Amino acid sequence: MDLVMGSVLILTCLLLFSYWKRSCKRGKLPPGPTPLPIIGNIHQIDVKNVHQAFTNFSKIYGPVFTLYFGMKPTVVLHGYEAIKEALIGHGEEFSGRGSAPIFQMISKDLGIGFSNGNAWKETRHFSLLTLRKLGVGKRSIENQIQEEAQFLVEELKKTNGSPYDPSFILTCAPCNVICAIIFQNRLEYNDQGFVNLVEKLNANSKILSSLWLQENHNQQSIYTRENLIATLNDLFVGGTDTLKTTMRFALLLLLKYPHVTAKVQEEIDRVIGRQRSPCLQDRKQMPYTDAVIHEVQRFIDIAPNSLPHEVTCDVKFRNYLIPKGTAIVTSLSSVLYDSNEFPNPETFDPGHFLDAKGNFKKSDYFMPFSAGKRVCLGEGLARMELFLFLTTILQNFKLKSLVPPKDINDTPQANVISVSPPPFQLCFIPL
Template sequence: MYVSEEVTLLLVAFLSCLIFFMGFKHFWRKGTLPPGPTPLPILGNFLQLSGGDIVQALLKHSEKYGDVFTVYLGSRPVIVVSGYKAVKEVYVDRGDDFLARGDVPSFDFYYKNYGIAFTSHIERWRDLRRFSLSTMRDFGMGKRSTEDQIQEEAQCLVTELKKTKESWVAPRLYISKATCNVIFSMMFGHRHDYEDEELVEVVSLMHESFTIICSTWGNIYEMFPHIMQWIPGKHQKIFVCLKKLLRFVEKSVEMNKKTLDENNPQNYVDAFLVKMKKEKNNPKSEFHMTNLVNSTLQIFFAGVETISTTLNYSLLLLLKYPDVLAKVHKEIDKVIGRDRCPKIQDRNQMPFTDAVIHEIQRFIDLIPMGVPRKTTRDITYRGYSLPKGTNVFPMLSSVLKDPTCFTYPNEFNPKNFLDESGELKKNDAFMPLAAGKRICLGEAMVRMELFNLLIPILQNFDLKSPVPPEDLDITPVVSGFGNIPKPYKMSFIPR
């Protein structure tokens, strides 16, 4: 049984006091860092950020200190950057200065700076990203072959939803199984039946670990990892889940090794194994088993959770706004009809639906604080001196809801992406998965999956909620590293 959050906070405070005298030298490293709330020794700005919603707390501080300010997560100074112009400067205009991955202790505990997504080692990241992009494109990412796979999975999903026979169901698990199978196929070369116990376990482990990382438990661990790793609490389940997921990947890699045809690799893991053999005599090669297992899990985890959470939130928002759903249904019937599978090129003829998908991604604000970055060298940024290795939070939430960029920043409204003639309107502040050189590896895949999984659901079903739309709560259940919708039930009514 997990101890209460109150007990955990008391333990953290007690241990913090014990090491106060030893740790004081780590504080007041402000120098010429941007201003911010005054930290306490060891605790840093914990008291100012512990009210429950760390994202809103950080955004509130930006109102006082400006677009660039400093907070201390425990003894670790972090530069918080908010607003479209400032975040774009970090991601794009000066992207090379902020190219290293920042600290994410919840993931770093197991990844240990290996793999493509969470390494701060620039050359490692470059080698693995170059290989991964090339390999995933070779196997069809963003192309017709991958779309065919997604379409087939979408039909499997529709079939499963029909089996619910209009009963009240929680859609998350159905959606997660479908998105998991798409990534399974690309990474390992196979899919699982929806009733497969291993599939259910994998999606459950990913969702549970991601939810805890985004919760108050996860936030506290991010601030005090060296203390919290010894304290019981819900955060300990993160490491249990990640350990099981790494073992699953290791087992899957071993299975691929047994069937590998070096002259005809069939998936990402196969291609990595071939690359490993080619570079086995290079002592500096980044293509070894540790990077294979970690990169595979990181791509897999991000691909499943990003898309499944977005789709799960999509259905909730369409239940909340039936007038928007009605217009999407009308456009689907006009452009696609009800007899053929949707294709990604249909999106060009469906400006309202396209605007709705954009607006869903903007409004749900999936990764509100962005994935942290680090400075790659000593730099001067907006008049402040940032040493090499300084952590930076590019607040994506502040970009996606920047009132200078969106007409309706704080409400769900597809007009944010429609011009006066009803056509899709491009907006440079639309960066739900970051921007620049270190943008999400599977961005093209995300766009294709969102359309090719969501539209078949809406093509085949009307959506019904057991409660009136006005009573549906669309605020996230947790908001830290990511925003996750509250659990809900719905009915899929065949059209």
């Protein structure tokens, strides 16, 4: 018994010492709720509604506050001004990337997404140059997306208007665009190798979206076979999963709000017609469609807290001192759902991106791709694909819901890193 009591006493003292030591360091960090030993503030956060928890903390501690996920501090940036000041005003200092165990295990901190320092800068620069040489940002890529959109339409016609879950095919289309860029060749949707690739991408998405963050870093040379493989994996995952999810959400919201769908299809008929494929030039003449696509991305808030950042050096930020290596979480939800910029942000309303005359209205608060030096590498490609895929589908099909629009559940299902729409089916009725 004495041995047990002694062990408990020693353990208690160690925990108290750890807590005291950590509390001393907190004096340099932004304020935040008092953490418990070992678990930190995890017990105060509902993982199914992290945005609301962060909003509540921000009301008490301000737009920059500190939380502990376990034993390590994480600084949370809440609201447009704080995020802009950090990611753009102090872009270099906040350009580090925190890591998650599963990513570290798979990529070993290689590739674009989770590398750091010079390795990340060189890999990103190399990837941008290579993608440009392969046609990204040029007319050739637009042609490839248009071609893929037609293959997508032909595949949807095979459903004969029957109830259909489009999840798999909406993974195939953007995945094939990446194949066309990297391998200069698309694959047939029924090709077994391609099917296996798509299935693995979907499986990886489910695994990776359910994990909590930690930090672990390892600098390595970028010019290795391993780094190339990791970079290709980042391109496939980043260029496929988020677009598939956004497309699924877009179809769900178009079913939920048939009056919005009708206005988009009226604009398609007026600007494009039925005889030719949509092209990017059409977007300038289609403000309502452009506003709908932006509102889909704002409303679904696909990466509520983005991927974790970390500071690359000791940073003085708003009179706080954030030590080098401290994890940073940017609450993109607090920007996309800012009620001053977007009245009634909980409501899906394309009017958030239209002025009084019906012209498209840009917003600095539109940050679904994050901002600063870690902004999504494929933002331009994703915007091209969203416009061309959605307009081509709506040019060719009437979307029919299996339930009354008012009964459609459009509430995003939150994961730790991203969100996904609830499962649904619809009928694609050829026009």
